[in-house]
Amino acid sequence: MAVTFSLPTVLARLADGQASIAASGDTLGDVVADIAGRYPRLAPRLRDDQGGPYPFVTYYLNDEDIRFRDGFATPVRSGDEITVVAAIAGG
Amino acid sequence: MTTVAVPAPAADARPHAPRPTPLPLACRLCGAPHAPGPIATCEECLGPLEPVYDPGRRLPDAETIAAREHSLWRYREWLPFEGAPALSLDSGFTPLLDAPALARRLGVARVWVKNDAVSHPSLSFKDRVVASALNAALGLGLDTVGCASTGNLANAVAAQAARAGLPAWIFIPHDLELAKVVGTAVYQPHLVRVRGNYDDVNRLCSQVADRYGWGLVNINLRAYYGEGSKTMAFEIAEQLGWRLPTAVVAPMAGGSLLTKLEKGFREFAEAGLVADAAPRLYGAQAAGCAPIVNLVEQGGEHIAPVVPRTIARSLAIGNPADGRVAAAAISASGGSAAAVSETALVDGIRLLAETTGVFTETAGGVTVAAALALAERGTLRPDDELVLCITGNGLKTVEALQGALPDVPTIAPRIRELEALYGRDL
Numbered sequence: 001m002a003v004t005f006s007l008p009t010v011l012a013r014l015a016d017g018q019a020s021i022a023a024s025g026d027t028l029g030d031v032v033a034d035i036a037g038r039y040p041r042l043a044p045r046l047r048d049d050q051g052g053p054y055p056f057v058t059y060y061l062n063d064e065d066i067r068f069r070d071g072f073a074t075p076v077r078s079g080d081e082i083t084v085v086a087a088i089a090g091g
Numbered sequence: 092m093t094t095v096a097v098p099a100p101a102a103d104a105r106p107h108a109p110r111p112t113p114l115p116l117a118c119r120l121c122g123a124p125h126a127p128g129p130i131a132t133c134e135e136c137l138g139p140l141e142p143v144y145d146p147g148r149r150l151p152d153a154e155t156i157a158a159r160e161h162s163l164w165r166y167r168e169w170l171p172f173e174g175a176p177a178l179s180l181d182s183g184f185t186p187l188l189d190a191p192a193l194a195r196r197l198g199v200a201r202v203w204v205k206n207d208a209v210s211h212p213s214l215s216f217k218d219r220v221v222a223s224a225l226n227a228a229l230g231l232g233l234d235t236v237g238c239a240s241t242g243n244l245a246n247a248v249a250a251q252a253a254r255a256g257l258p259a260w261i262f263i264p265h266d267l268e269l270a271k272v273v274g275t276a277v278y279q280p281h282l283v284r285v286r287g288n289y290d291d292v293n294r295l296c297s298q299v300a301d302r303y304g305w306g307l308v309n310i311n312l313r314a315y316y317g318e319g320s321k322t323m324a325f326e327i328a329e330q331l332g333w334r335l336p337t338a339v340v341a342p343m344a345g346g347s348l349l350t351k352l353e354k355g356f357r358e359f360a361e362a363g364l365v366a367d368a369a370p371r372l373y374g375a376q377a378a379g380c381a382p383i384v385n386l387v388e389q390g391g392e393h394i395a396p397v398v399p400r401t402i403a404r405s406l407a408i409g410n411p412a413d414g415r416v417a418a419a420a421i422s423a424s425g426g427s428a429a430a431v432s433e434t435a436l437v438d439g440i441r442l443l444a445e446t447t448g449v450f451t452e453t454a455g456g457v458t459v460a461a462a463l464a465l466a467e468r469g470t471l472r473p474d475d476e477l478v479l480c481i482t483g484n485g486l487k488t489v490e491a492l493q494g495a496l497p498d499v500p501t502i503a504p505r506i507r508e509l510e511a512l513y514g515r516d517l
Contacts, residue, residue: 068398087410091346
């Protein structure tokens with residue numbers, strides 16, 4: 001499945017300055033693995049040591065926080081937009 | 092989505108005024124240093140940034156502070172700037188009210204109400220954090236400010252930005268209480284309603300700050316903004332006669348206030364201004380949005396976000412940025428947390444009004460109701476000296492009381508109608 005993966009500026013600099021990246025996979029975890037493999041410097045800010053979401057980012061699949069879905073096991077469809085946002089904000 | 096028409100951006104209203112210099116920042120987790128700037132997350136690990144104070148700076152004594160102006164800037168050595176503030180100079184120093192009837196009800200020795208329902212200029216504790224954030228914006232040379240808000244912050248940013256002559260972009264959930272919308276729109280900011288809840292608004296604002304570089308006070312100015320909350324702790328200590336209470340109950344939305352209360356009490360102890368043990372901290376949330384209470388009660392390392400379902404809109408943050416730190420601060424203090432029902436929070440609003448003469452908004456009702464719940468659990472002690480942090484004004488959330496108060500009779504202007512209605516009660 002071809003999806004769009006969007007990064008905040010603080011992470012885009014670890015992905016050769018790209019804030020929006022085309023990626024693929026059947027699940028969100030697959031997509032993150034695809035991106036992590038292509039941008040090794042970015043990888044540790046996408047996944048923690050156990051392979052789960054890095055605790056200081058929040059992933060949104062289209063408009064939904066993936067913690068309300070199945071996390072990295074959430075299936076993705078072609079055309080989906082995945083947005084990564086730094087978690088420390090608001091309040 | 093609605094956008095209110097806006098005047099042309101103001102030219103710098105203070106071209107010759109001195110500007111405060113915001114302090115440099117460092118990551119709370121990895122310690123990485125960062126230059127002063129509109130940035131809230133560490134570029135190395137994405138952890139939260141905090142201002143770095145010079146440990147050798149000269150601190151005032153109690154007598155010096157007591158002689159200063161009655162505003163939050165009387166504690167300026169603990170706020171994140173070098174040089175004098177230039178904006179929002181008259182916020183802070185709200186009353187601390189003795190509440191003996193509440194003390195009897197809660198079964199404790201003393202209760203005080205820290206009454207930020209009368210905060211200047213916008214009737215909530217958010218005036219404190221916005222005062223700090225706008226001075227940071229000024230010092231950093233930002234020409235536009237804004238926020239993601241559940242209402243009180245919108246009011247505070249709109250009011251203080253208008254006074255400062257700064258254009259403001261303010262984003263709120265689409266279904267906010269009328270008074271909070273009107274109390275923002277009247278200042279003519281760019282006000283945008285976003286379909287979704289606060290967490291949706293917050294996500295959008297993170298992207299807005301990233302794209303446009305504006306100073307969004309609780310996003311990329313968050314490191315400076317949050318420090319303003321410490322002044323509530325400083326004022327409590329000073330108004331008690333340079334001592335600390337034994338326990339504090341505070342409402343929790345993003346969790347920042349509670350963490351900054353802890354920091355404020357600690358900083359005053361480190362400065363030798365108070366000698367008491369740190370108070371036990373108790374966090375209050377509505378049961379319909381209680382992710383921090385859940386973490387305190389169930390343990391664990393991370394917040395499990397929730398979809399907010401409560402009339403306490405100012406606390407309706409399902410994914411609290413400081414939730415983990417707030418939970419840790421509560422536990423380390425020996426305190427705990429309580430979640431209360433919608434009915435209980437309305438009763439809390441009424442109880443505070445009837446016993447103390449303070450009309451608070453829904454968040455204050457949550458705080459009072461949580462204190463009652465803690466008392467019923469036996470968590471509070473008979474010798475406790477307790478402070479309740481009342482963070483907002485009841486006139487902003489009058490919808491919460493619809494149907495909860497007795498009907499008000501209407502009579503003709505005649506004595507016999509009054510006597511017919513009340514008879515011997517007169």
